[in-house]
Amino acid sequence: MKTPQNALEACWDLPADPEAVGKARGLAREVLAAWDMSSVEKNVTMVVSELVSNAILHGKAPITLALYMYGRVVRGEVTDHSAGWPNPVPAGPEEEHGRGLAIVTAYADRWGVVPASEGKPADGKIVWFVCAEWRSR
Template sequence: MSPQNGLLMARSDVARTAEGLLAAAPASVREARSLVRRELPGWGAEDLVDDCVLIVSELVTNAVRHGGAACVLRLGGDGVQVYGELFDPGRGAPRMREAGMDATGGRGLQIVDALADDWGVSWPESGGKIVWFVLGGRSVPYGVSQHASDAFA
């Protein structure tokens, strides 16, 4: 079962959370990776850092290229699992593309799909989109109990 409508882990249901507001600039990708590397080891999720860094890099890169405005990265974890979501105000739907052998781009969501235990997109009523992902072996995020559309309203 997958989270629907951008479900967000409630702070009371997880051991740790982290959030970052990221500008619509290439430097935000580095900032997002730093957030992951700084937070996850303290959560007991050292084994998820590398995969989470790659996923976050791809999602923030897409938001910077196609969203055109600041975005918000939220992470939550219980030491076993990490749930993440990236909100951006853009209306465009992320989609996986077939990238040719010589292509220099177009593989971001393929990477997300290969690394995440589950991922998807939700559309808050207030606008924009939330791309969410789960790492850590469960198909349903630990402690999911609040709609992200409410959190981002």
């Protein structure tokens, strides 16, 4: 997916460490406030938390978080360098894991996965999502 030319953007490299999840949420909050997009903060931070967590648990460093704003829409991308793609699994009530992609589906307007380098899936993947202001109100 191409990001429109008039988009604002912010990008961070994150360590493959569980503490990076809280850092990613904080970075997202800061940039959304600067962009006057606090209306999507809850949705974006929930999705960022889940995707960064998944990249740390199941992906391969380096991990990158990028946010773009165009119009009143925020697009996010979490990139890691694992060839494995997200695979939703059903989670029972006693399971500790398995709800992340259901949370992403609930909070994002849409999401998907593309290769990080076209034609080179072994170079990793980008899990992207979109949160629009009109949905968050």
